[in-house]
Amino acid sequence: MSNLFQITRRSxxxxxxxxxxxxxxxxxxxxATSLVERALSDVQETIDSGKSxxxxxxxxxxxxxxxxxxxxxxxxxxxxxxxxxxxGQKRRYTDAFGGFLSKKYGRRFDEFSGAKxxxxxxxxxxxxxxxxxxVSLPSGSDVEVEWQVRDVKGSPRIFDIVIEGISMLVxxxxxxxxxxxxRGGDLDKLIADLPNV
Amino acid sequence: MRRxxxxxxxxxxxxxxxxxxxxxxxxxxxxxPYERGNRKVHEFNKGFDRALVGPVANAYxxxxxxxxxASVQAAAETISLPNRILNKVLxxxxxxAFQDTMRLTVNLAVGLGIKDPATEFGIPNDDTDFGxxxxxxxxxxxxxxxVPFWGASTERDAVGLIVDLFLLDPIGEIEPKARPIxxxxxxxxxxxxxxxxxxxxxxxxxxxxDSYSAQQLAYVQNRRFNLSKSGPNGAVVDDPYGDDLLDDLxxxxx
Numbered sequence: 001m002s003n004l005f006q007i008t009r010r011s012x013x014x015x016x017x018x019x020x021x022x023x024x025x026x027x028x029x030x031x032a033t034s035l036v037e038r039a040l041s042d043v044q045e046t047i048d049s050g051k052s053x054x055x056x057x058x059x060x061x062x063x064x065x066x067x068x069x070x071x072x073x074x075x076x077x078x079x080x081x082x083x084x085x086x087x088g089q090k091r092r093y094t095d096a097f098g099g100f101l102s103k104k105y106g107r108r109f110d111e112f113s114g115a116k117x118x119x120x121x122x123x124x125x126x127x128x129x130x131x132x133x134x135v136s137l138p139s140g141s142d143v144e145v146e147w148q149v150r151d152v153k154g155s156p157r158i159f160d161i162v163i164e165g166i167s168m169l170v171x172x173x174x175x176x177x178x179x180x181x182x183r184g185g186d187l188d189k190l191i192a193d194l195p196n197v
Numbered sequence: 198m199r200r201x202x203x204x205x206x207x208x209x210x211x212x213x214x215x216x217x218x219x220x221x222x223x224x225x226x227x228x229x230p231y232e233r234g235n236r237k238v239h240e241f242n243k244g245f246d247r248a249l250v251g252p253v254a255n256a257y258x259x260x261x262x263x264x265x266x267a268s269v270q271a272a273a274e275t276i277s278l279p280n281r282i283l284n285k286v287l288x289x290x291x292x293x294a295f296q297d298t299m300r301l302t303v304n305l306a307v308g309l310g311i312k313d314p315a316t317e318f319g320i321p322n323d324d325t326d327f328g329x330x331x332x333x334x335x336x337x338x339x340x341x342x343x344v345p346f347w348g349a350s351t352e353r354d355a356v357g358l359i360v361d362l363f364l365l366d367p368i369g370e371i372e373p374k375a376r377p378i379x380x381x382x383x384x385x386x387x388x389x390x391x392x393x394x395x396x397x398x399x400x401x402x403x404x405x406x407d408s409y410s411a412q413q414l415a416y417v418q419n420r421r422f423n424l425s426k427s428g429p430n431g432a433v434v435d436d437p438y439g440d441d442l443l444d445d446l447x448x449x450x451x
Contacts, residue, residue: 072446076438108396127447160438164422164423165420167437169437171415174410174414175407175411178407182406
């Protein structure tokens with residue numbers, strides 16, 4: 001009886017300890033920073049692989065899926081139109097948008113070849129953490145790139161990249177909004193056109 | 198000089214009148230009531246870039262070697278430094294004004310004005326303009342404006358541009374005959390910049406379906422980011438996801 005009591009007490013202790021330890025599974029400065037470092041080394045590897053064209057874009061899309069908060073970025077880029085979209089439209093848009101983004105930014109990534117990324121700090125934000133990196137380009141200029149990280153169901157995810165103050169999320173929302181306007185608000189037409197932009 | 202001061206004062210008054218009543222509608226980054234006119238000017242600027250500036254910059258990049266290009270950049274900076282120092286004094290950034298004075302002295306004495314040894318000595322290169330001075334003094338950015346031959350701007354920054362070009366020109370003030378030379382060097386450095394950032398400019402102007410909106414977003418965000426670092430008035434850039442469209446997405450199960 002006393003033995004059982006002991007065990008119960010111990011398991012109680014273990015239970016309460018794990019309850020205290022729970023927050024460490026949530027987002028911390030370290031987990032946010034290490035996520036960004038892993039994403040950066042994957043990007044570096046892809047740039048150094050010498051791949052080009054659609055093979056390169058496919059690699060970027062894989063990195064995007066692995067590290068980014070894809071649903072939030074997709075929903076945020078679509079803005080108000082996300083609210084009225086059907087589940088099927090949301091799914092098809094998210095797929096098409098991932099491809100569009102990888103192509104658009106993959107095309108520009110050779111500007112960063114030979115660049116060195118250094119993590120300079122991280123700070124807590126309303127949404128999670130902002131990890132600051134300094135990018136020195138071979139031309140000698142420095143670019144400040146900030147990675148916005150938040151917790152998504154227990155794992156850290158990047159939801160925005162801010163280059164010299166220019167947020168990818170805010171910029172793409174403007175871009176997608178303009179594209180949707182140009183198609184008279186027809187989301188299906190936008191989804192159909194995205195792969196060809 | 199007295200006339201200069203009264204003109205600058207007039208410019209401030211103008212900024213205050215035009216820039217104080219602009220408020221961005223929800224979901225929009227900046228207030229843009231002149232959008233129709235701005236878009237026309239944008240099409241003109243784009244045509245000007247396509248027909249002249251872009252090709253000239255491209256040719257410049259092919260003909261001019263990196264050493265000469267670096268000299269053009271250094272000379273343009275030397276020419277801009279007296280204006281920059283004045284602006285920093287007006288912004289009460291005295292340490293930065295002193296650093297710029299050191300840059301000017303070192304680059305003139307050691308680099309003859311066409312080299313940049315100051316950067317190697319670790320004196321930072323930190324640009325400014327009268328638009329930033331107005332910001333430090335507490336003036337709001339006002340509405341978005343597309344300036345002919347120049348590009349994206351705001352009411353406040355457009356006033357700043359005019360002051361920098363015509364009123365805060367210490368070199369031209371001391372030696373009016375130098376003006377054609379300084380103007381030529383400055384214009385050449387713009388061509389050089391257009392060439393250096395060709396991929397970026399091309400992607401905004403020619404890859405985007407709506408280049409007007411793309412350059413407006415890029416300009417406004419980048420400008421606010423740069424201004425957030427300066428002056429006693431420099432606040433951190435606001436949470437850009439705080440508007441009603443994005444805000445509630447963060448709490449949804451997507």
